[in-house]
Amino acid sequence: MLAQFVALPRIDLTLPPPGGAADREAWRARCGRSAGLSGPADIAAREIVEAVRLGGDQAVAEFTRRFEQRELQPGRFELDAPTRAAACARVDPSVRRALELAATRIAAFHRTQLPRESGVTDAGSSVRSRPTPLRRVAVYAPGGTAAYPSSVLMTAVVAKIAGVEEVCLFTPRPADVVVLAAEIAGVDRIYCIGGAQAIAAAAFGTASIPRVDKIVGPGNAYVTAAKRHVFGACDVDGIAGPSEILVIADASASPQLVAADLISQAEHDELACAVLVTDAPALALAVDAALCEQLADLPRRATASTSLRQHGAAVLVRDRAQMIEVANEYAPEHLELLVHDPDALVDRLRTCGAIFVGPHTPEAAGDYTAGPSHVLPTAGAARFGSPLGVWDFIKYTSVLRLDAGGLQAQAEAIIALARAEGLEGHARAVERRTTADALLRGTS
Secondary structure, X not given: OOOOOOOOOEEEOOOOOOOOHHHHHHHHHHHOOOOOOOXXXXXXXXXXXXXXXXXXXXXXHHHHHHHHOOOOOOOOOEOOHHHHHHHHHOOOHHHHHHHHHHHHHHHHHHHOOOOOOEEEEEOOEEEEEEEEEOOEEEEEOOOOOOOOHHHHHHHHHHHHHHOOOEEEEEOOOOOHHHHHHHHHHOOOEEEOOOHHHHHHHHHHOOOOOOOOOEEEOOOOHHHHHHHHHHEOOEEEOOOOOOOEEEEEEOOOOOHHHHHHHHHHHHOOOOOOEEEEEEOOXXXXXXXXXXXXXXXXXXXXXXXXXXXXXXXXXXXXXXXXXXXXXXXXXXXXXXXXXXXXXXXXXXXXXXXXXXEEEOOOOOHHHHHHOOOOOOOOOOOOHHHOOOOOOHHHHEEXXXXXXXXXXXXXXXXXXXXXXXXXXXXXXXXXXXHHHHOHHHHHHOOO
């Protein structure tokens, strides 16, 4: 029987040290969450990745048969153009319009991120950073009942804006709406494979699947573990954990809105983290009541209830200063500000993937139509990570040019540093260009 949700677990941080030690330890434990880099999924993914690296298409087909009970002929993984067109035609026009609106806004936002060449030119030298888009990337999307067309848009549209030449979508049993999202985003090829075997095939290449430069997009624990194991053979967007939201709210907030936004993340996954931070104990009680009311008829009630009971929390703080302190400690994927004068807090919140400011900016808008990619750092990685952006699909090359005078001006320092590091060959490479004899021979 489904355990009934009653209230969010309480963590009271209002007492100054040494009081409240147990609550402070509970909060430290919440902040120390991880993306799960070990365990059965990691072990299995390592074995699958190695098998695909060695066995190619045959291994991909075998793992698909074993894990998905689907028969695929090796080398026949790609969705052809007529099948793609038929899938797109079956999607309701209202959904098409929604996808097109989202794609337009995502593209408009990310065009502002296109890089410019930078560098320095002075007497005798020119040094610059040249941005170049990646040639080929893989977008991963879960398939079947877990269809996420929004994630296809949030990755593939960004890659195309960056100038990526070929975008390949990997998804098992692609839903019609996912295929349509791929068409709208400009995806070049769709492969009907998933799981760790798809990640390995994209990273190493097979007889029928070209090797990619980078893999992006959400997936289950096996997909996430496989991305970690192929890193180095190609780049990946990050090691994702369960979805999470932290809502900062004061007495001015609507308990109904707070509850709705906590549920919007809790319904994703039983492991999702939905946390309320407030300086108003009465609000926390009202949010509990609102959660019970809203969960009653939620289609994904079981998932959301488990998430809220096991990974949710209502964190009580003294004031706005402590709200900021605990939010920066937690480093959430999504952070909502449902407080009086929210703009006053924005610049002080340094470690979050995305900030949603005010009562008219629900996290759900960021998931679909606002514009910035919803692929965000999780599990505390917002301390050092950033949202997916054009920068994820750009590499930089340093271009250096010195003339004879430019090298001469730096030669003494280069030679001194080379010999200080015990690299005589470096020093001589400069001397051969800058000594009087070299200059007379015209080798400079």
